[in-house]
Amino acid sequence: xxxxxxxxxxxxxxxxxxxxxxxxxxxxxxxxxxxxxxxxxxxxxxxxxxxxxxxxxxxxxxxxxxxxxxxxxxxxxxxxxxxxxxxxxxxxxxxxxxxxxxxxxxxxxxxxxxxxxxxxxxxxxxxxxxxxxxxxxxxxxxxxxxxxxxxxxxxxxxxxxxxxxxxxxxxxxxxxxxxxxxxxxxxxxxxxxxxxxxxxxxxxxxxxxxxxxxxxxxxxxxxx
Numbered sequence: 001x002x003x004x005x006x007x008x009x010x011x012x013x014x015x016x017x018x019x020x021x022x023x024x025x026x027x028x029x030x031x032x033x034x035x036x037x038x039x040x041x042x043x044x045x046x047x048x049x050x051x052x053x054x055x056x057x058x059x060x061x062x063x064x065x066x067x068x069x070x071x072x073x074x075x076x077x078x079x080x081x082x083x084x085x086x087x088x089x090x091x092x093x094x095x096x097x098x099x100x101x102x103x104x105x106x107x108x109x110x111x112x113x114x115x116x117x118x119x120x121x122x123x124x125x126x127x128x129x130x131x132x133x134x135x136x137x138x139x140x141x142x143x144x145x146x147x148x149x150x151x152x153x154x155x156x157x158x159x160x161x162x163x164x165x166x167x168x169x170x171x172x173x174x175x176x177x178x179x180x181x182x183x184x185x186x187x188x189x190x191x192x193x194x195x196x197x198x199x200x201x202x203x204x205x206x207x208x209x210x211x212x213x214x215x216x217x218x219x220x221x222x223x224x
Contacts, residue, residue, distance in 0.1 A: 008095075016039045022090070029076050045066045049063065055134070055138045089149050103117050119212075122210055137195070161183035165179040189214050
């Protein structure tokens, strides 16, 4: 998955570099060559801790000790857990827009577009597994602002699926119906990859094989 992440510029380092640029007004360290590696370390360690013990159980002191940064140094990057949460969710949203949004631009074959969104969603969530797992598992305990952000991103992803489905219906490729509802039914299939990754790993299923299976299942369900 490192090739996919590098190709689409969604490595941890690349994501954190863009987060630094967007949020540098709130980050006290102004030297990018110092700030970006440390911010990457903070966020990747935070994801590891949060996914292991729960975000609300993790303290800033836990993060300081695990990242190797003093409390003072940590606060130069992250003012509080609310900011940490905002950065993580922003990182996921950034990657989704970067990888999936361009697929539907400029028209083209709706079936090929739908296949590409499904395949790249699976590959993206594999490349960013800790980020996607966190965004899903912790959503129920987010504050109102973060929860609204997460729900908005889920609807945004569904719209990326619904677009080519609706276009395919218009062209007579897919069965007539509610494209938005069909997209909503596909989304849990994509989420299953990163929420229950252990199950698929135990069965020896690769991300590519899983994506192909979902594509085949969806094709059989909606094609005329």
